[in-house]
Amino acid sequence: MVIEYSGIVIRSVLTDKREKYYDGKGIGCYMFRMDDFDVVDATMHGNAARFINHSCEPNCFSRVIHVEGQKHIVIFALRRILRGEELTYDYKFPIEDASNKLPCNCGAKRCRRFLN
Template sequence: MREKDYESKGIGCYMFRIDDDTVIDATMHGNAARFINHSCDPNCYSRVVDILGKKHIIIFALRRILRGEELTYDYKFPIEEDKIPCTCGTRRCRKYLN
């Protein structure tokens, strides 16, 4: 419901699915990590970890990242019939986020 509400208001949507039942919505209250973009050839990856019974999203580097280089990870959206075009521009681009 929130995603559709944000879309109807022209607000960018910054959500991260933790599991089948939990989604973190950083659209209105999130840190700078919410702006990490998707890439089909990313320099980072994300993991959900449990720390003292609370789930956290951790971003890890896949390689050395140069100063000023954009951080990216693969959003790994589920495959759906309605395709979301990918504009990452890498040689490994799959053309769609899902």
């Protein structure tokens, strides 16, 4: 285990409203979808995990785990990680059509070119 992706758990239906609010205030938005129902909003109450970037060839992975009936997002190492090495995981965004593609700049040899 590397770190928990901490924040406030919000219902999925609230994400658009919150994103608009943060955009309007010029606040960078950090959210992580747990499943169809819940999202962790790390924008105002997150920890360092929100700054971990995506990579198509990552050294970590994320899992939703259950502890005493509560869901948590945890980042785990995929392999031995050297001191000073950047932590990355695959964001696994859902595939979108051409008009909504987010370009990937991870720099991996086998980069998929898009995050979604």
